[in-house]
Amino acid sequence: xxxxxxxVTIDEEKCKGCSLCVASCPADVLSLQPKEVxxxxxxxxFMSSPEKCIGCASCAMVCPDACIEVYRVKEP
Amino acid sequence: xxxxxxxxxxxxxxxxxxxxxxxxxxxxxxxxxGVVHKLIAEILEEMNAEDKAIGVAPVGCAVFAYNYIDVDxxxxxxxxxxxxxTAIKRLQPDKLVFTYQGDGDLAxxxxxxxxxxxxxxxxxxxxxxxxxxxxxxxxQMAPTTLLGMKTATTPYGRRADLNGYPLAISNLVAQxxxxxxxTRQSVHTPAAVRKAKAAxxxxxxxxxAGKGTSLVEIVSTCNSGWKxxxxxxxxxxxxxxxxKYPIGDLKNV
Numbered sequence: 001x002x003x004x005x006x007x008v009t010i011d012e013e014k015c016k017g018c019s020l021c022v023a024s025c026p027a028d029v030l031s032l033q034p035k036e037v038x039x040x041x042x043x044x045x046f047m048s049s050p051e052k053c054i055g056c057a058s059c060a061m062v063c064p065d066a067c068i069e070v071y072r073v074k075e076p
Numbered sequence: 077x078x079x080x081x082x083x084x085x086x087x088x089x090x091x092x093x094x095x096x097x098x099x100x101x102x103x104x105x106x107x108x109x110g111v112v113h114k115l116i117a118e119i120l121e122e123m124n125a126e127d128k129a130i131g132v133a134p135v136g137c138a139v140f141a142y143n144y145i146d147v148d149x150x151x152x153x154x155x156x157x158x159x160x161x162t163a164i165k166r167l168q169p170d171k172l173v174f175t176y177q178g179d180g181d182l183a184x185x186x187x188x189x190x191x192x193x194x195x196x197x198x199x200x201x202x203x204x205x206x207x208x209x210x211x212x213x214x215x216q217m218a219p220t221t222l223l224g225m226k227t228a229t230t231p232y233g234r235r236a237d238l239n240g241y242p243l244a245i246s247n248l249v250a251q252x253x254x255x256x257x258x259t260r261q262s263v264h265t266p267a268a269v270r271k272a273k274a275a276x277x278x279x280x281x282x283x284x285a286g287k288g289t290s291l292v293e294i295v296s297t298c299n300s301g302w303k304x305x306x307x308x309x310x311x312x313x314x315x316x317x318x319x320k321y322p323i324g325d326l327k328n329v
Contacts, residue, residue: 007082018106018299018306024266042105050079057090058266064110065101070090071082 006055106306108296155186197254256288
């Protein structure tokens, strides 16, 4: 069966670290940076386990700042 | 497969809507306003309505909505957005006219304008963000504040004998013959976001079809006003707000 792989890109400067994407992710892919901050001082989100991403776009849909873009491919 | 092989333009399934300006929103982290702005931008893009849409911005947190959504906007006096939208729609019936209002704007100072615009059956769409608090001015009690809810002006919780009862204005509007579509949605989960998007799209289509007034209430969070982190605020909303403001269609003609 073809496996679906996904990935997201996060606009780090726009992210406000609200962690709604982290809570909505069904595959536990995203986390907030534990120490790094962006220019505005927020702990921005990043893909902590990118291999688990299925590209469902749940994170992007609940993101209030529209800083997530989602990519998805079918692995042959 | 490497992550750089996945992140290519041809594999993109979700992107920032083009009608959303490339600026920082001034909203607090996790605020529902951002999600609803994004939905409106997506819908206008899908309907190819960027040239014929006219929004009316309220007074409240969303006062800068015109900076974020790249369509024509008018800023109305506090609560008067439905009155301004009425004038625009009557003068230019081929435009898609919508208002974007919070609960302090629509349910407090603008109650008369809201009720009468809906009663006249003006062909406008009203997007109503209900977070049960005056967010912009520092978290004071709004008419929609729940009983027992602590705010800056009700530090011991809202009391029915002193402050009255929470106002479910969508139920009031649903009684009116001029209103064609009244619904209550939320944006706390991906599923709820999809439903809210469908509801706002339907309201916009009703406005263009001349069926009457459509009101889409979005039950939202105000993390700063409620003094909760965004994820807990969503949980609190699910537990408490949905009791008084249950999700679903109130009227669909």
